Amino acid sequence: MKKEDALASYLINLGEEVFRLLLAKGAKKEDAEDIIQNTFYKVYLLLDDLTERNLRPWFFRVSLNEYIDLKRKKEQQNIYLSEEIYSKLQQIDCDMNTILNNDEIFYLLKDVKTEYKEIFFLKYYYDFSYEEIATILDIQIDSVKQKLYRARKSIHSKIGGKR
Template structure:
């Protein structure tokens, strides 16, 4: 299989999940789009050295490192307003609207967590990665991943109870 064809398959299969992940981290559509381009640029550069491990964790690890680079640059700039962003509209069935509203509310709550906890909660609870995959993507120990996930979930639970 030619690398270009393989790259196109990777892009098609994972672009939507990766965009949602980057959007959740950056909270800005334009930044998520830029990071998507940067991530796939890095994938293209390193595709020949790809060792055949699971593609999705490898891709998300590259995206996370691109986010960290972007985040370090952004910390030096003045804060920008958080944009309102809604995912692609679904057909107007009430159930789908309700589910989408619940997801958006949850993502909004998650976005208020500090960056490491937010990232780990998104990777585990939204994207379904294992603890080991998250540890590999973030460079944290398995214990730190579990602790950050536990503490992040506790913060979300506490906020939910306060709002009820």
């Protein structure tokens, strides 16, 4: 397999992985597709500056930042809704718990703070190192370890301390 083919295959798999994460975070399918496409474009522009080691965390970070920017932009639109309509929209909104509640671990994480849940998924579902998670979330490595510990502790308490 050519080096270019291997890179293309890797990027496609990475894009699909980040796409699923964006959907799990509540992004609309179309928004997630746009974010992934924009991130691919940025990869193309910066390909010479990216290394094998930093490509994956960089791709996640850029995609998540773009999603956050999109959410902020949508929140800043001045649309006034009645409380009744707003509450119905909140119930329809698809979030991580709704998508992933079929698996026991996701059920155990449903009441865990979002920041702990994200770190838990990045570590155990996406298999990132502490350093990569710190880079993706732009926080200290010690914070990653602390939040991951708290997520595990929360799960442990829900199962009654049994291993």
